[in-house]
Amino acid sequence: MPGAHWADYGFGTPKMVHVIYLLKVFVLFAIVGVTIATLTSGLNPLQVSGWWNQPIVYQKAILWTVLIEILGIGGSWGPLAGHFKPMTGNCSTWLRPNTIRLPPWPETVPFTRGDTRRPVDVAIYALILDNFVVAVVLPGVTSSSPDSAVPDNQGLVNPVLMYPLIALLVVMGLRDKVIFIAARSEQYLPAIVFFGFLQFVDMILALKLLIVTVWVGAGISKLGHHFSMVIPPMLSNTPWIPSRAVKRAHYRNSPEDMRPSTVAGGIGHVLGTLVEVITPLVLLFSTSRWLTLAAVILMVCFRIVIFSTFPLAVPLEWNLLFAYASIFVFWGVPGLGRVRPDGHDDTVGPGGDRGGAVLLPGGRQSPAGPRVVAAIHAAVRRKLGVGNLGVRPGCRGEAGPVRGPVRQEHPHAAACVLTHPRSPTS
Numbered sequence: 001m002p003g004a005h006w007a008d009y010g011f012g013t014p015k016m017v018h019v020i021y022l023l024k025v026f027v028l029f030a031i032v033g034v035t036i037a038t039l040t041s042g043l044n045p046l047q048v049s050g051w052w053n054q055p056i057v058y059q060k061a062i063l064w065t066v067l068i069e070i071l072g073i074g075g076s077w078g079p080l081a082g083h084f085k086p087m088t089g090n091c092s093t094w095l096r097p098n099t100i101r102l103p104p105w106p107e108t109v110p111f112t113r114g115d116t117r118r119p120v121d122v123a124i125y126a127l128i129l130d131n132f133v134v135a136v137v138l139p140g141v142t143s144s145s146p147d148s149a150v151p152d153n154q155g156l157v158n159p160v161l162m163y164p165l166i167a168l169l170v171v172m173g174l175r176d177k178v179i180f181i182a183a184r185s186e187q188y189l190p191a192i193v194f195f196g197f198l199q200f201v202d203m204i205l206a207l208k209l210l211i212v213t214v215w216v217g218a219g220i221s222k223l224g225h226h227f228s229m230v231i232p233p234m235l236s237n238t239p240w241i242p243s244r245a246v247k248r249a250h251y252r253n254s255p256e257d258m259r260p261s262t263v264a265g266g267i268g269h270v271l272g273t274l275v276e277v278i279t280p281l282v283l284l285f286s287t288s289r290w291l292t293l294a295a296v297i298l299m300v301c302f303r304i305v306i307f308s309t310f311p312l313a314v315p316l317e318w319n320l321l322f323a324y325a326s327i328f329v330f331w332g333v334p335g336l337g338r339v340r341p342d343g344h345d346d347t348v349g350p351g352g353d354r355g356g357a358v359l360l361p362g363g364r365q366s367p368a369g370p371r372v373v374a375a376i377h378a379a380v381r382r383k384l385g386v387g388n389l390g391v392r393p394g395c396r397g398e399a400g401p402v403r404g405p406v407r408q409e410h411p412h413a414a415a416c417v418l419t420h421p422r423s424p425t426s
Helices: 002-009 015-039 055-071 090-094 119-137 159-175 177-182 185-197 200-221 225-229 231-236 244-248 262-285 289-308 316-332 371-383
Strands: 251-253 257-260
Touching (some): 002 257, 159 177, 159 185, 231 257
């Protein structure tokens, strides 16, 4: 039976194929990507301590990932995704007229009817590729918005470059939904919008909410009996588990009963669903430096474990990017400055002293930011007053004083003044 054979040997792929994937990810995606992102930003790629928490490096990491994905050499590439010869077909097809395209609403959206790729579709796709390349290789532009949080920053990606990219991706999605989905636009396009329209503090807030939404949504999607059935074939296909006994333990009674065992259900819903739902919420609301650090480490390990199983959609680049995102967004960005009554400027460094990346309270609300971001920003800061999103109890934020009584037992409640130009009495 094919199912019984899969239980013992997985896809049956020669180990050399996994080596090809590792070379693609670590050489093309990681090494080449980091080298381009750092050298074009005035940083030394060999000096990791100098760039790991640089905002422009994170921005370019996202843009580089989208470029890899939209070229078709990211997720769902190669033999493990059923693509043998050629292993890469996406860009070679999308750059040729008279190939198939799939508009999402051809009867509703004007100028999208038909299923044949036209020269205009090829031109739009080529412009998207050019836009990504230009955004990745150009140096950053200086901005005052990140200076208070990251004093030695190398600027940010020029937001002007994001405007045509956003428009082109939307137009391309209306003309051909396959390219739009291949770019994983449901996750990366919001980040590109944030790069283009938000100032630094609001951008970090929005990126935190975005990554938590993606993680929690992924965890919620795993609720139900269906996800237990994913675990056994995934682990059977894992190259670093050679033991057939270990693989068979995830089935009730292989080869007679191939339903998932209790062990598989536990891995799926305890080590999988719970971790992916609870850990991001801990990262978002934690007020403890060490709890935040533990959550960051857990999330990085979670992504690495998934990476190591070589799941059939092979979203290897995605998992590496989000492992780095865990570190950068929730641990690597300093930013809460505090002036004590004696006048000492007690600025929190990476990780914060009571929170993992407490950046947002000290920044200004961008007047150009969307109303929804401004509302979330102000409401969370005013109502929660804790964690990696809010101000500490007793602090005065940009949106105004925190409502309600001050908890005087909090060690910073008595005099917590955020270091921005507004005077304490304004």
